[in-house]
Amino acid sequence: MPSCRPLAAVLSAVVLATLTTTVATVATPSQAATAGPKTVIANLFEWNWTSVASECSSFLGPRGYGYVQVSPPQEHVRGQEWWVAYQPVSYRIESRKGTRAQFQSMVSACHAAGVKVIVDAVVNHMANTDKSGPGWAGSAWTHYDYPGTYQSQDFHHCGRNGNDDIVNYNDRYEVQNCELANLADLDTGATYVRDRLAGYLNDLLSLGVDGFRMDASKHMPAADIAALKARLSRSVYMVQEVIYGAGEPITPQEYTGNGDVHEFRYGKDLARVFRNERLAYLSNFGEGWGYIPSNVANVFVDNHDTQRDVPGTLTYRDNGIYALANAFMLAWPYGSPTVMSSYEFTDRNQGPPSDASGRTNNSTCFTGGWRCEHRWQAIANMVAFRNAVTGTGVVNWYDNGFQHIAFGRGSAGYITINDEDFAVTGRSYHTNMPAGRYCDVIHGEKSGTTCTGPVITVDATGWFRTDVAAHDAVAIHTGARIS
Template identity: 75%
Template sequence: PAVAAPAGGKKVIANLFEWNWPSVASECTSTLGPKGYGYVQVSPPQEHVRGNQWWVAYQPVSYRIESRKGTRDQFRSMVTTCQAAGVKVIVDAVINHMSGQANGGTGWAGSSYQHYVYPGIYQAQDFHYCGRNGNDDIVNYNDRYEVQNCELVNLADLKTESDYVRSRLAAYLNDLLSLGVDGFRLDASKHMPAADIANILSRLSRSAYIVQEVIYGAGEPIRPEEYTGNGDVHEFRYGKDLARVFRSERLAYLRNFGEGWGHLPTGRASVFIDNHDTQRDDGGVLTYRDRGIYALANAFMLAWPYGSPTVMSSYTYSNRDAGPPSDGNNKTLNTACYSGWECEHRWPVIANMVGFRNATEGTGVSNWYDNGYQHIAFSRTGKGYITINDEDFAINGRSYYTGLPAGRYCDVIHGTFSANTCSGPVITVDANGWFTANVPAHDAIAIHASARL
C-alpha cells in the first residue's frame, strides 16, 4: 500500500540528481539533516547501459543495484546514513521499460543483454509491440493506446498488464524496500495504466511514499488526475506557471496559486521549480542559471502551502546529454559543490527556507498583501511571514502586518539562524504584530517561529 504525501513534519525533498551514493550519504549528514530536509530523492540505482550521458540511468538492463553511482553496499550504507540523519530516501524507479539501444551489449555491472532480451529477467514475450509508426515508437500523445503500448523513445516497453512482469517489478521495488528505502518516484508513469501501477503497488511488502511522473499535456487523454489514487503526482504546470509569472506577469496573481489555477489537489501534488528534464528541455522554466530569481521562486514555493515541494540540485552542464563529472570509466565522481555541481539545495536562501516550511507546516495563508504588481507578502498564520519584492526598485520604510507574537526574528533570507543567533538582519515584530523594513529590488524578507531570538 502507498501513502499519499510525505509523512511527518519534515516534507521537503532534495533531489540530488546523479549524485553518487557516498556523496549523498555525506550530504545527508552535513547538510540535508541539519537544514531540515525530510527526504532525499536519488537517481535510478539499477544496472544500466554503458555510456557517459546522464540518461543511461533510464535504460535498465537488470535490477542489480550497481550503477555508475555506486555498488549495492554503498547504496545500503547511504540509506542507513541518511536515515540516521533524519532524512528518508526516495528512489527514482524505472519500471515502464528496459533499454532502448538497438544493439545489445554489456551493462554497467557486466550483465549481457539485447533489446527485448534480458537473460533471467525478461524475454521477448514480456514487451509490447504496438504495431504503429513503422518502429513501434510513440508519436501521437493524443492517443491513449499509443502512449501506453508503443515505445517511449525506443525503450523496450514492459507489458505491465502481465502477471509475470508485475511480479518482477514488485520484486525489484521490494528489494529496494529491503535495503531500507522509504519511497519511489515512478518514472514514465503516464506510459503505464494507473490500474497496472495500482496492482504493482499492491504487491509491496510495506507502505512507501509514491510519486508518479505524469506530465500534464493540454488536450491529452491521459490526465494526471487518473493517478492520484496511487499516491502523489508531479504537477508540471506549477513550475511552468510560476516561471511565466516571474518572467513576464505579476507576482500579485499568485494569491490563489495552485488549485485555484486548475492544478492538482494540494494533498496529491508534487511540485518543483524545475526538474532534470524541464531544466534541459523546457526553455520556459527557471533554473540555476537564473540565480537570484531562481532562489526567490524557490523561496515562494517553500513558503506557499501547496503540494509537496522538491528542491532540485543540479550538476553544471552545457549540452543536453552530458553526464555528471566522472572518471575515465564514466564512474560518477564525488560531488564538489560549486565546482561542476550547482548544489542549489545549499544556497542559503533555499536551505534556510526549508526551516520556514517546517516551522509553518499545517498553517494556512493570511494577511495577503500585494501592490498589484511585483510586491507580495503573506503570513503563514501564527508561525511565519514573508514578503517578496520582485520590482526593479527597493521598497523602503513600509510596515507589514504579520499577526505574529512580538519578538526579534532572524531574517532567514539574509541570515542563518543557529544556536540562538542570527548571522544576518534581525526583524522586530511589535506588540501589535507589525514590523517595518526596507526590501531591496528582487529580494525578500522571511521570518518564522523557529528562528526567533
C-alpha cells in the same frame, strides 16, 4: 508598471550575491531543529551513494530536509550521458553511482540523520537500441532480451508508426503501449512482468528505502501502478511522473488514487509569472489555477527533465530569480516541494561529473561542476520556514497589483517578495506572529541567541518595518526567533 524582461540580467550584483550565497557550514542539530513534520525533498540528481550519505549526515538532516530523492540505482547501459541511468538492463543494484553495499550504507546514513530515501524507479521500460554491449555490471542484453529477466514476449509491440514509437499523444493506446524514444516498453499488465518489477522494488525496500518516484508513469495505466503497489511488502511514499498535456486523454488526476503526482504545470507557470507577469497573480496559486488537489501534488521549480527540455524553465542559471522562486515555493502551502540539486551542463545529454570510465565523481558542492542549489542560503534556510509553518494557512496577503507581494502562514511565519526593479522602502507589514526579534532567513540565520544577518522586530500588534531591495525578499518564522 512591470516590464517583460530577462530578470536575471537586471539583478543587482549585491542582491544576486545575497540570494545565491551558499551555506557551506552547518549549525549543530540543536540549532537547526525545526517544529512540525519535515516534508521537503532534496533531489540530489545523479549523486553517487557515498556523496549522498555524506550530505544526509552533514547537511540535509541538520537543515531539516525530510527526504532525499536519489537517481535510479539499478544496472544500466554504459555511457556518459545522464539518461543512461534511465535504461535498465537488469535489476542488480550496481551502477555508475556505486555498489549495492554502498547503496545500503547510504540509506542507513540518511536514516541516522533523520532523512528518508526516495528512489527514482524505472519500471515502464528497459533499454533502447542506441546502446549495445554488456551493461554497467557486465550483464548481457539486447533490445528485447535480458537473460534471466525478460524476453520478447514480456514487452509491448504496438505495431504503430513503423518503429513502434509513440507519435500521437492524443491516442491513449499509443502512449501506453508503444515505445518512448525506442525504449523497450514492458507489458506492465502481465502478471509475470508485475511480479518481476515488484521483486525489484521489494528488494529496494529490504535495503530500507522509504519511497519511490515512479518514472514515466503516464506511459503505464494507473491500474498497472496500483497492481505494483499492492505487491509491495510495506507501505511507502509514492510520487508518479505524469506530465500534463492540454487536451490529452491521459491526465494526472487518474493517478492520484495511487499516491502523489508531479504537478508539472506549477514550475512552468511560476517561471512565466516571475519572468514576465505579475506576482500579484499568485494569490490563489495552486488549485485555483486548475491544478490537482494540494494533498496529492508534488511540486518543483525545475527537475532534471524540465531544466533541459522545457523552454522558459527557471534553473540554476537564473541565479537570484531562481532562488526567489524556490523561496516562494517553500513558503506557499500548495503541494509537497522538491528542491533540485544540479550539476552544470552545456549539452542536454551531458552526464554528471565523472571519470574516464563513466563512474560518477564524488560531489563537492560548488566545485567540479556541482551546483548544489539545495545549499543556497535563500533556499536552504526556507526549508526550516516550511517546517515551522506546516499545517497553517495563508493570512494577511498583500500585493501592490504588480511585483511586490507579502503573506503570512498562520502565526508561524511571514515572507515578503519584491520583484520590482526598484527597492520598496519605509513599508510596514502586518503578521499574526508573536512579538519578538527574528532572523531574516533569506539573508542570514539563527546562530545561538543571535542572527548572522538582519534582525526583524515584530511589535506587540504584529507589525514590523523593513526595506526590501529590488528582486529580493525578507522572511521570518518562529524557529528563527531570538527573543
